[in-house]
Amino acid sequence: MLREPRKQNLWLRERICRVVIFGLVLPLIAASTVLGIQQAGGVPASGPRVKMVRSVAGTKGDQRGGSFVMTDPRTTFFVPEDRQVIVYFEWEAPRGTHHCEGTLRGPNGQLSVMSSFDYPATQTRFGGFWTIPLLENTTAGVWIFDSRVDGESAGTLRFEIVSAKRPAELPKEAAPPTAAELYGRAVAASVLIEKLDDKGHTLDTASGFFLEDGVLVTAFRAIDGAHTLRIRLSDGSRLQPDAVVAWNRRQDWVLLNVAPGKSAKFRRVRDKSVTVGDHCYWLDAKADGARVISDGQIVGKESHEGWGERLSISGLFSSTATGGPVLNDHGEVMGLLGGAIPETRRYAGGETFTMTGSVVPIDLVQADPNATSTPLQSLWATNQFTAPVTRGRNISFGMITQGKPQKGKAFPKEMKVDFTPRDGSATVVVAFQGIEAWKSTAQLRIYDVDNHLLNQGEPVKISLRSGETQERAWNFSLVPKQGIYRADVLVGEEVAWREYFRISE
Structure with missing residues (x-):
C-alpha cells in the first residue's frame, strides 16, 4: 500500500525549497477513469515559465549562505553502504508561490512515488531538494527523478543504484570548496x-x-x-x-x-x-x-x-x-x-x-x-586617464546648483546634479579653506565623460590666511547634448574638487 512520505522541518533560508523524504520501495497505486471529450479547440501557444538552472545528486549536502551545496556529488550509489540519495534542482521562474512536484521512476519504468510542496519564491531563482532513503532491497539499476513546477516539466535527473560494495579506486567528483x-x-x-x-x-x-x-x-x-x-x-x-x-x-x-x-x-x-x-x-x-x-x-x-x-x-x-x-x-x-x-x-x-x-x-x-x-x-x-583629486585639503565644501548668481540678490544654494538643456546654465559653488596660509589660482573646467575638455573659466587668484575660508562661484552654460559630464575645480594645476552631473531630455 502507498504510505504518506515522512517530512522534515523546513530548515533552509530564502532560496531553498522544502525537504521531502520518501522511500524507493514504495509502490504506487493509481486509479484510471475513462473520460469523454466534451469540447476542443485551438489556442495560441505559450512558452515555458520555468527553466531548470542545474541539478545534482549526492549523499551529503549543507546550506552555505542561502544556497544548498552538495558536498558529495555523484550519480552512482552503492547499497547497502550508501544510506540515502539527495537530489537537488535549481530553477528560474517568476516571483510568487510555486507548486513543486517530484516523481521517481524505477529501472522498469514504473512510477515509484511522488511528492509535492508549495514554495513562496521572493526571488526569480530558487531551489528544492529531496532526500531518498536507500534500503538493502532497493532495486538495482538506473532510476529517474522528474521535477515539475506549476505543472511544467522542470528537469530530469538520472542516477544508478548498484548492489555491491563501493570500489576503493572509484574516483570522486570534486566537492565545492568550503568558505x-x-x-x-x-x-x-x-x-x-x-x-x-x-x-x-x-x-x-x-x-x-x-x-x-x-x-x-x-x-x-x-x-x-x-x-x-x-x-x-x-x-x-x-x-x-x-x-x-x-x-x-x-x-x-x-x-x-x-x-x-x-x-x-x-x-x-x-x-x-x-x-x-x-x-x-x-x-x-x-x-x-x-x-x-x-x-x-x-x-x-x-x-x-x-x-x-x-x-x-x-x-x-x-x-x-x-x-x-x-x-x-x-x-x-x-x-x-x-x-x-x-x-x-x-x-x-x-x-x-x-x-x-x-x-x-x-x-x-x-x-x-x-x-x-x-x-x-x-x-x-589619449585622454584615457583622469587626473586624480590631489588638493582636496584646500576645499571645505562644494556643490553644483541651478541658475546664475545675480549681484545684490540672494542666491539659493540647492544641490543639483540632474539637468535638462532647458535649465540653460548651472553654477559651481566652492568654499576654499586655509588649513595653512596659501596663495594660488583657482579655475573651473568642464569635461565630457570621455575626458574631453568642453569649457573652462578664467583663473582667479585665491589668497587665504591660516583658518580663513573664502567662497567662489562659477556659472557655465549647459550643453544641449544629453550625457554625463564632469566639473573639476583646480588649485594651480591640481584638481581640488570634482563632481559629475547629468544632462537628459
Missing part, C-alpha cells in the same frame, strides 16, 4: 595595487587577481591617473609594471602583463550563466591590505548604454577591495569588484566613495592574444 578554502585560494591569487603619482607618492590602493592564463586583471579605476604602479603579490614580492595589455575604460577593467610567480590563479566561470540569486563570495580589504571574506548573492543585473553590463551584489566593499574577484561556490570568477558608473561616485577630500556594490562581469574582460603592451604614459596622451 575557508575559498578564502585561502582568493588571498593566494590576489594582489594589492598602489597607484603612484609623478613623485612616487601613493594616491590610492586597490586590488587585483590572476586568471588561469597568468594575466593580472583589475578595475581600470584602480590604475586611473597613475604615473607608475607598485604591485604587492601574496608572497610579499613587489613589482612595478609601467604598461597595460588590454583595457576598457568605460567597462572598468584592465589587464596587466605581470609574472604571477608563485601566486595562485583563478578560472573563469565555466558555463557563463551568472544569474540574479546566485550565491557569491568576495574579498574585502582593509586599508592596511588585510583581507576579509564576505558572501552574499547576486541581487541585480543591468546594462547601461555605452558602459556595458553590471552585476550588483548584496553588500558593499571598501575602495581597497576594488578590482578584487567575485567567486561562485566552486571558486570560479564571476566578475571583479568595480564598474560603478560616474554618477554613483562621489568625491570628498580627494577620496572616492562608491555608493553601490557594483561588479564587472568577467565575460566583459577580453584580450587580443597578439596585442602589444601600451605604456601608462600613452593612456595619459
Whole structure:
C-alpha cells in the first residue's frame, strides 16, 4: 500500500525549497477513469515559465549562505553502504508561490512515488531538494527523478543504484570548496595595487587577481591617473609594471602583463550563466591590505548604454577591495569588484566613495592574444586617464546648483546634479579653506565623460590666511547634448574638487 512520505522541518533560508523524504520501495497505486471529450479547440501557444538552472545528486549536502551545496556529488550509489540519495534542482521562474512536484521512476519504468510542496519564491531563482532513503532491497539499476513546477516539466535527473560494495579506486567528483578554502585560494591569487603619482607618492590602493592564463586583471579605476604602479603579490614580492595589455575604460577593467610567480590563479566561470540569486563570495580589504571574506548573492543585473553590463551584489566593499574577484561556490570568477558608473561616485577630500556594490562581469574582460603592451604614459596622451583629486585639503565644501548668481540678490544654494538643456546654465559653488596660509589660482573646467575638455573659466587668484575660508562661484552654460559630464575645480594645476552631473531630455 502507498504510505504518506515522512517530512522534515523546513530548515533552509530564502532560496531553498522544502525537504521531502520518501522511500524507493514504495509502490504506487493509481486509479484510471475513462473520460469523454466534451469540447476542443485551438489556442495560441505559450512558452515555458520555468527553466531548470542545474541539478545534482549526492549523499551529503549543507546550506552555505542561502544556497544548498552538495558536498558529495555523484550519480552512482552503492547499497547497502550508501544510506540515502539527495537530489537537488535549481530553477528560474517568476516571483510568487510555486507548486513543486517530484516523481521517481524505477529501472522498469514504473512510477515509484511522488511528492509535492508549495514554495513562496521572493526571488526569480530558487531551489528544492529531496532526500531518498536507500534500503538493502532497493532495486538495482538506473532510476529517474522528474521535477515539475506549476505543472511544467522542470528537469530530469538520472542516477544508478548498484548492489555491491563501493570500489576503493572509484574516483570522486570534486566537492565545492568550503568558505575557508575559498578564502585561502582568493588571498593566494590576489594582489594589492598602489597607484603612484609623478613623485612616487601613493594616491590610492586597490586590488587585483590572476586568471588561469597568468594575466593580472583589475578595475581600470584602480590604475586611473597613475604615473607608475607598485604591485604587492601574496608572497610579499613587489613589482612595478609601467604598461597595460588590454583595457576598457568605460567597462572598468584592465589587464596587466605581470609574472604571477608563485601566486595562485583563478578560472573563469565555466558555463557563463551568472544569474540574479546566485550565491557569491568576495574579498574585502582593509586599508592596511588585510583581507576579509564576505558572501552574499547576486541581487541585480543591468546594462547601461555605452558602459556595458553590471552585476550588483548584496553588500558593499571598501575602495581597497576594488578590482578584487567575485567567486561562485566552486571558486570560479564571476566578475571583479568595480564598474560603478560616474554618477554613483562621489568625491570628498580627494577620496572616492562608491555608493553601490557594483561588479564587472568577467565575460566583459577580453584580450587580443597578439596585442602589444601600451605604456601608462600613452593612456595619459589619449585622454584615457583622469587626473586624480590631489588638493582636496584646500576645499571645505562644494556643490553644483541651478541658475546664475545675480549681484545684490540672494542666491539659493540647492544641490543639483540632474539637468535638462532647458535649465540653460548651472553654477559651481566652492568654499576654499586655509588649513595653512596659501596663495594660488583657482579655475573651473568642464569635461565630457570621455575626458574631453568642453569649457573652462578664467583663473582667479585665491589668497587665504591660516583658518580663513573664502567662497567662489562659477556659472557655465549647459550643453544641449544629453550625457554625463564632469566639473573639476583646480588649485594651480591640481584638481581640488570634482563632481559629475547629468544632462537628459
